Amino acid sequence: MVFQLFATTADNFNATNNQTSAICDASFFNSTWSREFPGRVDYSLCPDTWVALCLTFLLIYLSTIFSSGLGVIWKRNSGHIQARSPIYLFFTLFSAFIFIFGMTMRFIVGRKIFPCGLVTIFFFTFPQAVTLPTIFRLMRTFLMHKINLQKTKLFDVDVNKGQVRVDQSQSALSETMSKTELKLVDSDISSEMSLTNVELNEGNEDGDVSNSKIEFKNLSDVKKEMRKLNIYNFLISYKFITVVYILAFVFGILLWVLIGVVEEVVYQKDPTKGRIFLLEGGILLFEHGCGLSTNTTIIIGVESIAYIILELVFFILCLMADRDSWGIKKESLALIFFQIVAAVLFIVCGSINVIKNLVDYYVPYGFLIWGYMLLEVIVCVSLPVLYSIGKEKKHQESGDTGFERLLKNKKTFDIVLDFARRSYCTESVLCWRDIERYKKSGKGNRKKIALHIVEAYLSLEAPLELNMPKIQERKQELSAIIENGSLELDLFNGIQEHCLHDMIDLMDRLSSANKEISEILRNSK
Amino acid sequence: MGNIVVSPHDKEGQHHMMATPTSNNPNGGSAATAKNKSEITVLLLGAGESGKSTLFKQVQFFHGVGITHDQERIELIEIVRLNVLENAKNLVAATQHLNIPIEQPENRETAKLIINSLNTNDLEDPSWSKRLYSLWKDAGIQKAYENREKFQLYDSTEYLFENLDRICSDKYVPTVVDVIRTRTKTIGITDMKFDVGDGKQLRLVDVGGQRNERRKWIHFFNTVDAVVFLTSLSEFDLNLYEDNGYWRVKESLRVFNEVVNNALFYKVPFVLLFNKRDLFEKKIATKSFSKYFSGFNEAEEKNPVACIEYMTKLFLNEITEHPLDTVSVKTLSAIDHDNSKQVFEEVKQFIMTQQHRE
Numbered sequence: 001m002v003f004q005l006f007a008t009t010a011d012n013f014n015a016t017n018n019q020t021s022a023i024c025d026a027s028f029f030n031s032t033w034s035r036e037f038p039g040r041v042d043y044s045l046c047p048d049t050w051v052a053l054c055l056t057f058l059l060i061y062l063s064t065i066f067s068s069g070l071g072v073i074w075k076r077n078s079g080h081i082q083a084r085s086p087i088y089l090f091f092t093l094f095s096a097f098i099f100i101f102g103m104t105m106r107f108i109v110g111r112k113i114f115p116c117g118l119v120t121i122f123f124f125t126f127p128q129a130v131t132l133p134t135i136f137r138l139m140r141t142f143l144m145h146k147i148n149l150q151k152t153k154l155f156d157v158d159v160n161k162g163q164v165r166v167d168q169s170q171s172a173l174s175e176t177m178s179k180t181e182l183k184l185v186d187s188d189i190s191s192e193m194s195l196t197n198v199e200l201n202e203g204n205e206d207g208d209v210s211n212s213k214i215e216f217k218n219l220s221d222v223k224k225e226m227r228k229l230n231i232y233n234f235l236i237s238y239k240f241i242t243v244v245y246i247l248a249f250v251f252g253i254l255l256w257v258l259i260g261v262v263e264e265v266v267y268q269k270d271p272t273k274g275r276i277f278l279l280e281g282g283i284l285l286f287e288h289g290c291g292l293s294t295n296t297t298i299i300i301g302v303e304s305i306a307y308i309i310l311e312l313v314f315f316i317l318c319l320m321a322d323r324d325s326w327g328i329k330k331e332s333l334a335l336i337f338f339q340i341v342a343a344v345l346f347i348v349c350g351s352i353n354v355i356k357n358l359v360d361y362y363v364p365y366g367f368l369i370w371g372y373m374l375l376e377v378i379v380c381v382s383l384p385v386l387y388s389i390g391k392e393k394k395h396q397e398s399g400d401t402g403f404e405r406l407l408k409n410k411k412t413f414d415i416v417l418d419f420a421r422r423s424y425c426t427e428s429v430l431c432w433r434d435i436e437r438y439k440k441s442g443k444g445n446r447k448k449i450a451l452h453i454v455e456a457y458l459s460l461e462a463p464l465e466l467n468m469p470k471i472q473e474r475k476q477e478l479s480a481i482i483e484n485g486s487l488e489l490d491l492f493n494g495i496q497e498h499c500l501h502d503m504i505d506l507m508d509r510l511s512s513a514n515k516e517i518s519e520i521l522r523n524s525k
Numbered sequence: 526m527g528n529i530v531v532s533p534h535d536k537e538g539q540h541h542m543m544a545t546p547t548s549n550n551p552n553g554g555s556a557a558t559a560k561n562k563s564e565i566t567v568l569l570l571g572a573g574e575s576g577k578s579t580l581f582k583q584v585q586f587f588h589g590v591g592i593t594h595d596q597e598r599i600e601l602i603e604i605v606r607l608n609v610l611e612n613a614k615n616l617v618a619a620t621q622h623l624n625i626p627i628e629q630p631e632n633r634e635t636a637k638l639i640i641n642s643l644n645t646n647d648l649e650d651p652s653w654s655k656r657l658y659s660l661w662k663d664a665g666i667q668k669a670y671e672n673r674e675k676f677q678l679y680d681s682t683e684y685l686f687e688n689l690d691r692i693c694s695d696k697y698v699p700t701v702v703d704v705i706r707t708r709t710k711t712i713g714i715t716d717m718k719f720d721v722g723d724g725k726q727l728r729l730v731d732v733g734g735q736r737n738e739r740r741k742w743i744h745f746f747n748t749v750d751a752v753v754f755l756t757s758l759s760e761f762d763l764n765l766y767e768d769n770g771y772w773r774v775k776e777s778l779r780v781f782n783e784v785v786n787n788a789l790f791y792k793v794p795f796v797l798l799f800n801k802r803d804l805f806e807k808k809i810a811t812k813s814f815s816k817y818f819s820g821f822n823e824a825e826e827k828n829p830v831a832c833i834e835y836m837t838k839l840f841l842n843e844i845t846e847h848p849l850d851t852v853s854v855k856t857l858s859a860i861d862h863d864n865s866k867q868v869f870e871e872v873k874q875f876i877m878t879q880q881h882r883e
């Protein structure tokens with residue numbers, strides 16, 4: 001139906017291919033708006049106007065993607081950005097950029113000048129540019145949901161079934177797990193648990209939580225589920241989406257070349273019949289600009305179908321994902337709505353003569369699509385960056401890092417340390433700082449700092465001994481590791497967490513005593 | 526280990542002023558000194574988890590400072606929720622150690638989330654109230670809870686789980702009771718001053734109780750006018766947080782011995798408070814008291830008065846230097862507001878009379 005309407009307008013256009021146009025509005029020829037004097041119709045195009053909306057839009061658009069891109073890099077480690085994956089966000093920025101830049105430039109330069117070949121390239125890659133970010137966003141939301149489900153299954157403790165200790169499959173498991181962003185790895189469990197002060201009276205040898213034995217399903221089941229997990233992980237990997245993006249764009253360009261050649265061959269045979277696909281240009285024509293014909297629209301429509309189907313499939317799958325802690329599902333669904341609205345309006349506008357032949361020269365109705373793409377960038381990239389900035393102000397990624405912010409800032413650290421000194425509890429504060437130094441140290445210094453931490457804070461009767469259970473055992477364990485020379489940066493993470501935990505009381509007192517600190521802590525909640 | 530030795534060089538305590546809120550001087554100020562006669566300094570001493578800070582918070586509350594104000598309590602939301610999470614984590618971890626499976630699959634699911642990813646912000650969501658409560662009521666968790674003497678668990682566990690519907694809400698403001706019940710390990714030393722009439726001020730000093738913390742107590746020994754020593758009645762079946770092979774009662778007796786017989790305290794009124802009487806009475810109803818004390822008559826083990834009498838003797842036997850007529854012994858349930866108020870009033874009277882006698 002829509003295409004029929006299109007066809008009618010296109011026919012009208014063809015019929016009025018002469019100097020005095022019945023289609024083009026008179027204001028294009030003799031008003032001050034017009035770029036041409038005297039105006040004329042070339043290549044079935046009316047004279048352009050001077051209205052600078054495109055330039056303004058392009059500037060707004062460029063500053064949005066530029067600042068959002070910087071924001072993504074800056075906040076790449078924050079929860080909101082990580083959950084969406086910085087690479088995905090960059091692809092979203094990039095894919096809209098090509099299209100919008102190309103199309104707005106056409107209006108800025110002038111439709112008659114902007115090479116026809118370029119316009120067609122942009123149109124042939126348009127379906128990818130619009131749908132791929134959405135498809136991948138929906139796909140990722142769905143797959144992350146599946147991965148979480150799968151992992152929960154993997155760790156399910158099945159009391160009735162024959163249990164196999166995880167030891168055999170552990171290395172394979174952690175390898176798989178490390179590829180995913182969510183931390184459920186065995187070692188993480190143990191480090192988490194060792195913070196929880198659980199020590200037993202009985203059986204001290206195997207009572208330590210770091211050897212905690214959590215039991216799992218049969219090994220064969222585990223393997224099967226791991227294979228699934230591997231597939232999901234591959235599908236959301238950077239490699240996969242990069243390859244798909246490249247292939248999709250290459251495919252669009254190949255299609256452009258192919259159809260261009262066909263058009264050229266047919267045209268060469270009988271130039272009097274005009275172009276099949278374009279009004280008075282050629283797909284491969286770069287000398288001047290051109291307008292699009294209905295046939296072009298149909299080709300792009302057909303090319304889009306596959307993408308629209310994919311989008312639909314993932315849209316439905318995405319509805320199944322149950323948890324949406326980062327609002328990704330919400331924003332994807334909202335954008336789908338706007339995408340449909342924009343597409344429908346675009347087609348409708350394209351079929352209304354007044355819009356196509358008059359309004360379009362002042363305010364191009366392509367804005368419907370560009371506007372949608374700008375909205376997508378704002379909703380999916382800029383806003384998450386803003387959330388993470390806002391969230392950082394409120395509280396940093398995990399747990400009560402309001403404390404950490406106080407400690408990481410030199411000025412507030414000094415306030416904390418001074419207060420701790422007057423309360424006789426500098427050990428946690430100093431130990432936290434030294435572990436921070438350890439984490440930033442180069443290879444050469446690391447051992448020295450590590451030994452200092454163990455000696456100063458983890459030795460019984462040391463002046464700065466921490467308030468910590470089983471301190472001697474911890475010291476032995478850590479000393480052995482340090483002697484071995486395996487100085488991982490996370491070696492003292494558990495101890496540092498403990499220090500933060502011990503500071504709860506101190507920080508509470510400090511925030512009652514110091515307005516400035518209280519303000520910072522309140523804002524970080 | 527843990528010996529309390531007064532170093533003659535340590536003068537810091539004398540001029541020490543804390544930046545904690547006081548009833549008339551929010552920033553600790555520097556006007557009053559410890560030697561000021563109008564000021565009575567009372568030390569709250571005792572081993573870890575004997576209830577010093579709980580009593581300290583109660584005293585704040587009677588005097589209308591600190592946690593009395595909504596704003597102060599709002600700042601403690603995080604800490605209450607952290608307590609909930611820690612209790613839940615400890616219980617889940619205990620089920621693994623004690624080899625008691627969590628029975629319901631959905632509770633196992635919850636347990637996994639607790640160990641791996643749950644944080645205090647998540648608890649704003651009311652759905653967690655149901656999930657955590659269901660976990661708490663799981664037969665496996667309950668069985669672990671019955672065996673809680675085998676691992677470290679806060680006394681507040683049951684209370685917090687029973688109040689989850691309030692805590693897991695974005696409108697949650699901790700009540701005074703919530704704050705009193707919340708466990709926060711005290712580190713270092715903190716103090717607070719209250720007007721007690723007659724132009725006098727009472728300066729109450731709260732300290733951390735674990736072994737490393739006790740070394741800091743000496744900073745205050747010189748300036749002290751009275752000592753309130755707390756010990757937990759309900760710790761008879763528990764081991765130390767610092768050293769898991771060590772019986773808590775033995776540690777408390779040892780610390781008591783060191784403090785009460787310290788030369789600096791000979792002339793100082795001394796109060797021994799047997800705290801957690803409420804928990805203790807519940808505990809001896811189901812657990813054997815005589816199992817832990819060979820000298821105790823088994824037939825009397827369900828009688829709290831006899832048990833407390835026995836404990837009193839045990840502690841008083843430690844006193845070798847301090848004059849007995851300046852020692853007062855009382856029982857306390859520090860989480861109980863009225864009881865704390867009454868006992869603290871008695872303690873105050875005792876201290877004032879003793880001072881008057883001098």
